Amino acid sequence: MTDVPSTIVEWERNRARLSHDQLKNEFVPLLSKSIRIVEGRVHDDVFESTLAERVPEVCGVLCNSVLALVDGMVASLTPAAYLGVAPLNNLDPDSRRWLSEVIEATWLENMCIERIRDDVRDAVDGVKRQLRALDRFSHMSKEEKLASLNQLLVSVRELGFNLGTLKNVMPYPI
């Protein structure tokens, strides 16, 4: 069996969990339900009473997790890790040293890692901006609430798109 560096496997697992489980299966349904409640299409008094706190709380955790994921991206995904596992760990130490530098630098440049990282951070900023608009949620009219929640949903979906494309920055498919 192949030795895929464990840092790469772990990072991809976290990305998939964030993108699929937390964002798509947990937060988007939460936000959609919040919108339906404000619209009056769904009635759930308990949910409604905690909505103003719950949405920012879950969203804040999600944003922090995404930022941690992109902050650790280079250290976790560097193709240099392949020099530490079979079969390339069979090379002499000098070759492994200079090859590590070369392949990491090539990967950083070819994949535009800095730009991709900035794009994700911008998307997180976009979500946080919409989140701040919810600060005065209890004082908003129904229309304002709906507009704020819908804008947050758009930002979250954009973040989801960015998280999805992050899969493509892996040096080699796993």
Added chain:
Amino acid sequence: MNAALVINDLDDPRIKNIADWWCGSVNESCSDLFLVSGSGTNWCTLDGNGNQSRPLNLEGRPVFLDCVFVHGSDFDGSIQSLKKQISSGWRAGFIFNGPGNPPCKDGFIRILRSTAPFALTLRHYEEIVGFINQKSRGVEQPAPLPSCCQERAKHLVALDILAQGFLFTHGLLEAGDVSRTSDEKLWNRRLKKTEEMDWWLRGLKVESMDMLKAELVQDEVAEANAKNVVKLVEAALKPPLPSGKNTPHPLKILREEIAGLLQ
């Protein structure tokens, strides 16, 4: 032979791909493909186009499954519930879309091929059916793992990295802010080393290029591609190299070929 596909996201385009693959490969010894959603509680059947039947009530559900396929992210929430419903259990379980090569869970085996784009073929189907049949016969010899459950990138990734090393030392690869060392002797030693077959064989952990070819074929690389890969490495190491502005270096061609094979 029946199978169940456990996947909670009913909009997932992979449902159609998997249904198309399984039902399209089916022979007369095979029967239904079930779709199980709702954390293992909602059942229907799928046709080869991914169309879902009406929900199945308890009587319409199987009591035993030959094979269960589950999407990686649905595993934890669904399999325990499925176990309770399938009184006689199942013979073999496979997980789609589990990143990397972590240990199997609960006896489930990971399918290490892409589901988007969908990379499973008739050959994989036949190997899975063969695997299940061998298990069902209870023979002592363990059934060979289907090739889609085995990694194939090992030598290709190593080759790509070694090729980058060669191209860099020969001034044919820009590596961001990494530049050649000012120590001329050291640079030349590294350059010469990348021209030695031994450097490649060590980095690939094989004893010869023939062995590399055999291992690539074993890793599911088509024989013609494996032959070409070896030919390109040999061409790079045996001067004279192709000359002329428009003639790409063999290792640049090799890297393109590897990128295609890793898709």
